[in-house]
Amino acid sequence: MKNAIEKMIEVKKKESNYCSLNRIFMLCLLIMYVIV
Incomplete structure (x- = not known):
């Protein structure tokens, strides 16, 4: 997932x-990454 x-x-x-x-976009990714 991280590679993607x-x-x-x-x-x-x-x-x-x-x-x-x-x-x-990067902020959303960061938030999603922290939640998951």
Whole structure:
């Protein structure tokens, strides 16, 4: 699961146009990771 998350983060980093969305996305991932 962690590998998939890291891969998604890598893809999101490449889409640096969506900086604010990227931040929200990573925040959601972090919250989900803490809960799980």
